[in-house]
Amino acid sequence: MNIGIMGAGVIAEKMALTLNLMEDAHCYAVASRSAEKAEAFAKAHKVEKAYGDYEEMLKDETVELVYIATPHSHHYDCAKLCLKYNKPVLCEKAFMANAKQAEEILNAFEQKGVFITEAIWTRYLPSRRMIDEVVTSKELGEVTFVTANLGYDIQGVERLQKPELAGGALLDVGVYPLNFISMVLGNEVEEITSTCTKTKTGVDEQNAVILKYRGGAMAVAHSGLLSATEQNGIVYGTEGYLIAEEINNVQNIKVYTKDRKLKWEKHVPEQLTGFEDEVRASIKAIKEGKLECEEMPHGETLRIMEMMDGLRAEWGIQYPFERE
Template identity: 50%
Template sequence: MRVGILSTGNIAGVMAETLNGMKEAELYGVASRSIEKAQAFAGKFGASKAYGSYEELAADEQVDLVYVATPMSEHYENVNMLLNYGRNVLCEKSFALNEKQAAEMFALAKKKKLLLTEAIWVRYMPMWKTLKEVLESGAIGKPMTVTANLCYLIDQVPRLMSLELGGGALLDVGVYVMNFASLIFGDEIEKITSTAVMTDTGVDAQNSITLTYPGGEMAVLNSSLRVLSDRKGIIYGTKGYVIVENINNFESITVYDENREVKAVYKQPKQITGYEYEVLACKAAIEDGMLECPEMPHKETLEIMRQMDAVRKQWGMRYPGEE
């Protein structure tokens, strides 16, 4: 599968490294708004082609899949352009700025009969399947409470402090804690309560979100651009609990019983970077003529976007152009 990368930032580099370690896919081309940047990236990672505009990559019919690694504020425009040129798309998280944009992107993909999926990598990883099996086995009884945090020292990254570029902790790292809760409890939420500390530039520096579900389950989620956290996800059940190390790329899953004694430990299998799983899922979906990946169906992306819209509404945080 020939993969093109849109943008030349850090995560684009991680995807290039991933593709170079795979036999099922290859780094075919890279596009930047600057031909010099594209050529430098292509030279560094061994891409066959370098494009001086995003449209040049979009127009290349040799490209089987395009990975979009631009800032979140650009996803709507970039993805729609790619779809109109007939390209299948794997778009980084957060998929869009809001649910409205996401719904329009998916509608166009369906109209064009093309694959479009969100690169929320934990959804595609084998460790998620392992966690699901642990919970379904009844090892901790009925899961009733989830806590999860994802915080990094990244408030010096200009795009994350910019409202115009879709900045803030929520869309960059909070999307992972929202997905973690969704993986455990689903998306039927009775109540969302949230608060945030805002920056002078109008984005959330850190936030806390509590989700309450119809069955009495609760998820308490935290994300931040200003502190370093342990990145743990903990699932508390009626007969024990599970600790997931690093909800951003599950490193281990440890199961504890009612006496707080370790019952089982599951370690992350060897990986290239972890990005390979979403690429393999896209390849399988394209070969099967599917318009979405079962690991992250369109409705899941829309649900998470809807939840994040509701959270931002409570804070009064709007991106430019939003009603």
């Protein structure tokens, strides 16, 4: 399938690398608001076509799937433009800047019968199925608690400091712990308590979230831009616990008995970059005539966006374009 990349930043570079390593996908086109940047990207990453305008790429009938790799604040407009030309979309996380945008886009694509999915790669990786199998097998007993954290020292990344670009830790980093917890405990959240500290520009620089679920299970999520964490996800059960190392791209899974003895350890299968799974899932869904990926259904994308909206409301964080 011929893929067109919308945006020419760091995440777009990783997707181009991935596509060039795949046999079942072709890195066909890239579009940027700058023709020079698009041409330089295409030359550096072996992309067949370069466009200095998003719409010009979308007019190219050879493009069969568009990967949106722009900042969160631009996803909404980019997705609307793709829909204008009936282009299927794989949109980088966080899907949109808020739930209102997400609901509008999802409804519009569904009504027009065009595929769209959120490119949060942890939902598509083999490690997700491996963890699911352990949890559903009851090897851990009944799950009672989940913790997940993701922190980096990335406070110097300019984009993340800008409210106008939907910056902050939550949408860029915090979406991973929330998704990890959701993949284990589901969506029956009864109560959420949270807090954060903010940058000088008014976006969250680190945050902590406590979730209480129907049935009594609980979870804690933490994300931040100030310092590196060990980035693990831990699932605690009545018969033992599981540690998933590096929750944003799990490399290793360890299961312990309830007396803290290592029971077994498994490495995840080798990958090209990890992005290939979301691409293949999208291609499969499109060829089957589906409008969403089973790995990340539209309802789940919307639910996580609504949760993040609620957190930001609790923290008093509103992006400038949301006030307009």
